[in-house]
Amino acid sequence: MDIATWNxxxxxxRLETCLAWLKEASPDVxxxxxxxxxxxxxxxxxxxxxxxxxRTHGQKGFNGVAILSKxxxxxxxxxxxxxxxxxQARFIQASFSTDSGTVRVASLYxxxxxxxxxxxxxxxxxxxxxxxxxxxxxxxxxxxxxLAGDYNVIPAAADAKRPDxxxxxxxxxxPTRERFRKLVNLGFTDALRAADAASGIYSFWDYQxxxxxxxxxxxxxxxxxxxxxxxxxxxxxxDKHVRGWEKPSDHVPVVIxxxx
DNA sequence: ATGCCGTTTCGTAAACGA
Numbered sequence: 001m002d003i004a005t006w007n008x009x010x011x012x013x014r015l016e017t018c019l020a021w022l023k024e025a026s027p028d029v030x031x032x033x034x035x036x037x038x039x040x041x042x043x044x045x046x047x048x049x050x051x052x053x054x055r056t057h058g059q060k061g062f063n064g065v066a067i068l069s070k071x072x073x074x075x076x077x078x079x080x081x082x083x084x085x086x087x088q089a090r091f092i093q094a095s096f097s098t099d100s101g102t103v104r105v106a107s108l109y110x111x112x113x114x115x116x117x118x119x120x121x122x123x124x125x126x127x128x129x130x131x132x133x134x135x136x137x138x139x140x141x142x143x144x145x146x147l148a149g150d151y152n153v154i155p156a157a158a159d160a161k162r163p164d165x166x167x168x169x170x171x172x173x174x175p176t177r178e179r180f181r182k183l184v185n186l187g188f189t190d191a192l193r194a195a196d197a198a199s200g201i202y203s204f205w206d207y208q209x210x211x212x213x214x215x216x217x218x219x220x221x222x223x224x225x226x227x228x229x230x231x232x233x234x235x236x237x238x239d240k241h242v243r244g245w246e247k248p249s250d251h252v253p254v255v256i257x258x259x260x
Numbered sequence: 261a262t263g264c265c266g267t268t269t270c271g272t273a274a275a276c277g278a
Contacts, residue, residue, distance in 0.1 A: 009277085010267050034277085036268065061268055062276070112278060152278075171278065206278065207265040218278080250266080250278080
């Protein structure tokens with residue numbers, strides 16, 4: 001069972017690129033972030049034609065997440081629990097029945113948080129605190145859980161080509177990394193690090209200043225696995241070549257393989 | 261570097277992203 005996460009930076013602008021990758025990689029489950037589309041205007045048809053069931057949590061213009069699955073989708077959770085006043089569309093979760101039992105997968109788009117001296121950073125940290133509480137709740141079930149998405153967190157210096165240029169950025173500031181570590185230390189496994197300990201592995205290259213050509217990237221798209229999911233992990237890869245395609249997103253897909 | 265580039269919006273400049 002292959003599960004992917006990919007910040008596509010706008011489904012309308014990225015439709016052909018998304019379809020091309022899904023045809024190539026054919027993951028069983030694919031989590032999208034930044035669909036930048038309302039639910040009603042999400043182009044589900046072309047994805048359904050590839051055999052996917054589609055669930056979205058969209059909003060106009062910004063944010064928006066989706067889960068696509070070749071398996072029937074059950075038990076959908078729309079919105080990160082814990083704050084009914086939060087109207088930003090950044091979280092959707094679905095469950096799937098497999099031969100190994102129920103697998104829960106979340107597609108999350110954690111707030112960017114820049115600039116750090118504003119309420120945007122306060123919102124990011126509060127969102128991370130809320131994710132921590134919800135993740136702790138999920139672990140109580142002792143089931144396979146995959147928290148996949150664009151975390152907007154550079155976990156360590158090894159996850160950036162030029163870590164010094166991110167020192168004062170909301171993606172790398174100590175409070176951000178402390179919260180990410182706290183989440184992982186609940187008992188989650190960073191799938192990429194479980195599969196490959198090398199530095200220089202990135203999932204995002206800015207459109208600006210020739211970042212892609214210079215390989216000036218950062219690793220901010222992660223799949224965190226509950227102990228039961230980590231036991232099923234057989235591999236994790238980043239499809240870096242997609243960044244070199246026509247009309248690319250600034251992020252590329254990250255894919256895990258589970259024995260499920 | 262308040263810069264670079266790309267997407268979106270009751271657009272034609274501004275907001276947002278990372």
